[in-house]
Amino acid sequence: MTHRPFRTPAAAAVVLTAMASVLIAHQPAHAAADRIRLGNASDVSRSTWNGPAFTMNGAGGIVTASMTRAIDEIRGGTGTLDVVVLAGSAPTSGSKTPECDTVTGSAGVNSCTTWTLTTASDGNNGQLNTDVRNAEFVYFAGGDQCRYAAWKGTALEASVEAVVAKGGGSGGGSAGHHINSPIVYDACSGSVTSAEALANPYDRYISFTTGMFEWAHYGAVVNDSHFVTRDRMGRTMAFLARAVKDGLAPGGSAWGVGVEEGGGSLFLDRNGMATQYGKDAYVVLADHQPEQAVDRKPLTYSGFKIWRLTPGSTFDFKNRPTCGYYLRSVTNGVTDANLYNGTPVTDCGSQGGGSALAESEPNDTRDTADDATALASPGTLTGSMKSTGDRDYFKVTAAAGQTVSVNCAVPSAYDADAYWLDANGGTLTRSVNDGAGTDESLSFTRTATGTGTYYLDVEAYSGSGSAAYSCSLTRS
Numbered sequence: 169m170t171h172r173p174f175r176t177p178a179a180a181a182v183v184l185t186a187m188a189s190v191l192i193a194h195q196p197a198h199a200a201a202d203r204i205r206l207g208n209a210s211d212v213s214r215s216t217w218n219g220p221a222f223t224m225n226g227a228g229g230i231v232t233a234s235m236t237r238a239i240d241e242i243r244g245g246t247g248t249l250d251v252v253v254l255a256g257s258a259p260t261s262g263s264k265t266p267e268c269d270t271v272t273g274s275a276g277v278n279s280c281t282t283w284t285l286t287t288a289s290d291g292n293n294g295q296l297n298t299d300v301r302n303a304e305f306v307y308f309a310g311g312d313q314c315r316y317a318a319w320k321g322t323a324l325e326a327s328v329e330a331v332v333a334k335g336g337g338s339g340g341g342s343a344g345h346h347i348n349s350p351i352v353y354d355a356c357s358g359s360v361t362s363a364e365a366l367a368n369p370y371d372r373y374i375s376f377t378t379g380m381f382e383w384a385h386y387g388a389v390v391n392d393s394h395f396v397t398r399d400r401m402g403r404t405m406a407f408l409a410r411a412v413k414d415g416l417a418p419g420g421s422a423w424g425v426g427v428e429e430g431g432g433s434l435f436l437d438r439n440g441m442a443t444q445y446g447k448d449a450y451v452v453l454a455d456h457q458p459e460q461a462v463d464r465k466p467l468t469y470s471g472f473k474i475w476r477l478t479p480g481s482t483f484d485f486k487n488r489p490t491c492g493y494y495l496r497s498v499t500n501g502v503t504d505a506n507l508y509n510g511t512p513v514t515d516c517g518s519q520g521g522g523s524a525l526a527e528s529e530p531n532d533t534r535d536t537a538d539d540a541t542a543l544a545s546p547g548t549l550t551g552s553m554k555s556t557g558d559r560d561y562f563k564v565t566a567a568a569g570q571t572v573s574v575n576c577a578v579p580s581a582y583d584a585d586a587y588w589l590d591a592n593g594g595t596l597t598r599s600v601n602d603g604a605g606t607d608e609s610l611s612f613t614r615t616a617t618g619t620g621t622y623y624l625d626v627e628a629y630s631g632s633g634s635a636a637y638s639c640s641l642t643r644s
Contacts, residue, residue: 201290202258203299206268207279211250211302217335218244219304222383222436224348225341226393226427226447228310230270234433234445235307238337239276241437242304248278249304249336254324255284256315256343267309285315291322300327304336308344314356316347317377325380332383335438342393345427349391351416352377353407362402366501369406369413370463376407378416385440385486388417395426395450401507405498408454409461409469413577420548420638423488424452434477440486444477450508451475451483453493456524456548457638459575459609466501468575470642471546474510527551527560534593534623537561541621545643552636553582553628562624566614566643573611574624576639580605582631586639588612589623596622604631 219242223234243249253267263269268280281299285291300306306328308316319325332338340348346355353376360373376390390407392400404424411422427434431446453473460468473493477483494510496503524547531538531551540549540562551560566572576599578584585600586608599608614620626637 201286201293201296202284203281203295204265204268205279205281206265206272207250207277209279212248212278212304214247217242217249217304218438219335219337220332220384220438221305221337222348222386223307223337223339224345224391224425224427224434224436225339226345226395226432226449227429228341228344230267230307230341231431231433231446232270232274234435234443235271235339236274237435237443238305238339239274242335242337243276248276250278250302251280251305251307252300252303253280253282253307253309254316254344255282255309256311257286258284267307271307285319288315288318288322291319291324293324297323297327300324301330303331304334306331306336306338308338308340308347310340310342310344312355313343313346313352314354316343317352317354317356317380320377320380328381338381338383341433342429345391345393348381348383349389349425350378350380350382350387351390351407351411351422352380353390353392360403362399362406365403365406366467366498366503368464369410369458369461369467374406374410376411376416383436384438386436388419388421389423389425392424392426394429395432396428396448396508397430400426401450401452402498402503404450404452405454405469405472405496405503406467408452408472409458409467412454412456413458413461420457421453421455424450424454426450426452436485440484442477442483442485444479444481444483446479448479448508449477451477456546456640457575457577459573459640459642460500460607462607467498468500470497470499470573470640472496472498474507475512476509524548524550525562527562529554531561532559534561534563534589537563537623539563540624540641541565543641545641547641549624549626549639549641550636551626552634553584553626553632554634555632556628556630558632559625559627562626564622564624564641565619566612566622567619568614568617571611571613571644572622573609573642573644574639575607575609576626576637577607578605578637579633579635581633581635583629584608584626584637585629586610587625587627589625591621591623593623600629
């Protein structure tokens with residue numbers, strides 16, 4: 169890591185002109201942290217702001233169009249505001265303040281201060297936190313998001329949250345984009361490629377930080393950057409499958425936001441409405457348990473929903489759409505073709521994909537089975553083993569030549585088995601893997617003519633509990 173050299177007091181000169189008040193101050197706050205301020209020496213004092221607003225960039229630099237919009241919305245079109253840029257390392261060449269160089273050229277900016285922090289403890293630096301709390305926008309530069317994740321639990325985390333809470337904003341590019349999602353791919357063990365993540369969604373290079381920044385309307389999101397150029401759709405799919413499988417996303421659904429480099433920026437306003445700038449972005453939804461997501465095995469997941477956001481398009485994160493996506497799947501680590509382009513589904517009612525049916529007791533016999541005949545494909549069946557003798561029945565139909573695949577994610581509280589029964593209750597196929605928390609999967613193809621009625625029987629083998637199992641059901 170390259171540290172900035174210590175500067176003498178003479179180097180921290182204040183330059184004022186009659187045309188504008190411009191301060192350029194370079195002062196190491198202590199041994200590790202480094203501070204450079206451009207613009208006015210005094211912060212703006214104002215009681216109310218009109219944000220929050222956010223910018224999520226595909227590369228590290230400022231995108232002028234989205235940043236200008238954020239500044240204008242936060243200040244309500246009047247007055248000026250202060251910006252702080254946070255970096256985990258100094259630039260290796262060129263300007264020491266590239267983000268602030270761009271920001272100070274925008275109307276409505278009173279000052280821009282760059283802080284370079286090289287240790288986790290720098291997050292508790294007093295001057296740093298004063299600068300951040302007095303600012304109205306905090307921008308995380310590109311670099312290494314693991315360094316940013318290390319600031320979790322420091323005073324800096326609370327200071328950034330205070331900026332947003334008062335109606336300011338936050339944003340970042342590349343690593344700075346990653347840290348602004350509630351589920352952070354932190355890359356603390358190394359960077360993973362799509363091929364590696366799809367081959368093993370529990371690859372040692374995949375790790376997450378949660379519980380840091382939770383921005384309104386942006387829940388259950390994993391951000392990714394340099395999206396198309398570095399072919400990161402596959403790894404985002406693996407991240408989302410992990411988030412669902414590991415319970416990192418509340419409600420059992422996880423969303424990916426991948427933004428392309430070269431000027432791509434997703435602007436998010438106070439109402440959760442996003443507008444895309446510059447280059448494309450992709451919103452990816454995983455809304456059911458993966459068919460296979462275990463260590464040292466390739467990912468299988470049917471029916472990721474993908475929205476492609478071209479420049480100028482919008483996406484409502486507060487009221488997230490249920491239509492307009494295209495579908496892509498992963499089978500044994502191999503993705504469908506054309507991950508970045510697809511024909512949007514418009515008749516979502518009949519296409520389904522990710523519909524869910526929760527068990528309703530009593531459903532311990534075929535006569536009391538929960539009716540899943542109208543469940544869309546792929547769909548999800550959920551329930552729990554409430555006793556060691558519990559059995560949950562779901563009624564399913566299959567047409568001639570149709571294959572029904574069932575993959576059940578079983579919690580560690582109990583061992584459950586899955587049986588595929590005919591209309592009379594005879595077992596046609598089963599999955600009876602040993603061990604609490606061991607997943608079950610089965611597949612059946614109807615070779616007879618017409619449509620047949622079948623039953624999925626999920627039953628306790630040992631143990632019980634309120635923790636939910638989740639069975640994805642796909643017809644093909």
